[in-house]
Amino acid sequence: EVQLVESGGGLVQPGASLKLSCVASGFTFSDYWMSWVRQTPGKTMEWIGDIKYDGSYTNYAPSLTNRFTISRDNAKSTLYLQMSNVRSEDTATYYCGRYYGYNYWYFDFWGPGTMVTVSS
Amino acid sequence: ETTVTQSPASLSMAVGEKVSISCKTSTDIDDDMNWYQQKSGEAPKLLISEGNTLRPGVPSRFSSSGYGTDFVFTINNVVLGDEGIYYCQQSENVPLTFGSGTKLEIK
Numbered sequence: 001e002v003q004l005v006e007s008g009g010g011l012v013q014p015g016a017s018l019k020l021s022c023v024a025s026g027f028t029f030s031d032y033w034m035s036w037v038r039q040t041p042g043k044t045m046e047w048i049g050d051i052k053y054d055g056s057y058t059n060y061a062p063s064l065t066n067r068f069t070i071s072r073d074n075a076k077s078t079l080y081l082q083m084s085n086v087r088s089e090d091t092a093t094y095y096c097g098r099y100y101g102y103n104y105w106y107f108d109f110w111g112p113g114t115m116v117t118v119s120s
Numbered sequence: 121e122t123t124v125t126q127s128p129a130s131l132s133m134a135v136g137e138k139v140s141i142s143c144k145t146s147t148d149i150d151d152d153m154n155w156y157q158q159k160s161g162e163a164p165k166l167l168i169s170e171g172n173t174l175r176p177g178v179p180s181r182f183s184s185s186g187y188g189t190d191f192v193f194t195i196n197n198v199v200l201g202d203e204g205i206y207y208c209q210q211s212e213n214v215p216l217t218f219g220s221g222t223k224l225e226i227k
Contacts, residue, residue: 035216045164045207045218061215062121095163105211106154106170110163 002026002109004096009114012086022079022096022111029077030054033099035107036070036081038092046092048081050099086118122147122210126219134227139195141206141222146189149212153191155184158221159204168193170211200226 008020022034035050049060051070058070069082079096093115097107123146133139143153151171156164166175172184184193195202203226208219 043205043221043223045209045221047216047218059214100169104170105152105214105216106166106209107156107164108166108169108175110165112163 002098004098004109004111006094006096006111006114009094009116011117011119013120014087014118015085017082017084018086018116020081020083020094020114020116022081024077024079024096024098027098029072030074033102034072034079035097035099036068036079037095037097037107037110038090039095039113040092048094051079083116086116088118090116091118092116121215122149122213122217124208124210124217124219126208126222128222129220130223130225132225132227133198135199136197139193139198139202139224141193141208143186143191143193143208143219144189145191145210147213148188149210151187152210152212153184153186154209154211155182155193156207156209157202157204158207164207195224198224198226202226 003025006022012018036048038046049070051058055072067084071080093113095113096111098109100108125144127142155168157167158164167178167182168184181196205221205223207221
């Protein structure tokens, strides 16, 4: 059974950094491109970016390129999202998602999400 | 960036009625539109993928149509368990973009 489980969320002060993790199981993690998506408290869904199966290539939403970094450790079947200089508008639930396959850029599995609240 | 305009924002339907949700894109995306259901407190679930393809295990009451810039998602004979928020997502262009969501309430 495919499972994705995010962790690392919580309350963080503006300007701080935070690293989220997503542990995958039930499939060969190193075969899949992976992605992060966030959902604001108002329920808006925003694609953050993605990473190639071997970690050699990343894509980001233009508005987030300079502050967010996606990485992965295939030996640990874990996806990461490094967030820096966080702002109040980064308050959201963060989901990791698995793409169905290369060139099929939709999500066939999602984790339950981890909530990040940016507030002083 | 491809903008996805989803409507309506909310719907209140009776059991057995038909639901229709529209998504319009600002660029031609062929048939690269996907539809998700999100129930309260849960992650989104993929219902329909590119080419109006119903995912395995999803009831045939769910369907979609469309090509280019205009897409419609339909639920026939809606049931109580269909309550939630429905999103469309285009997968033709990066950045991937979502519609704003349609909240479905069953009366």
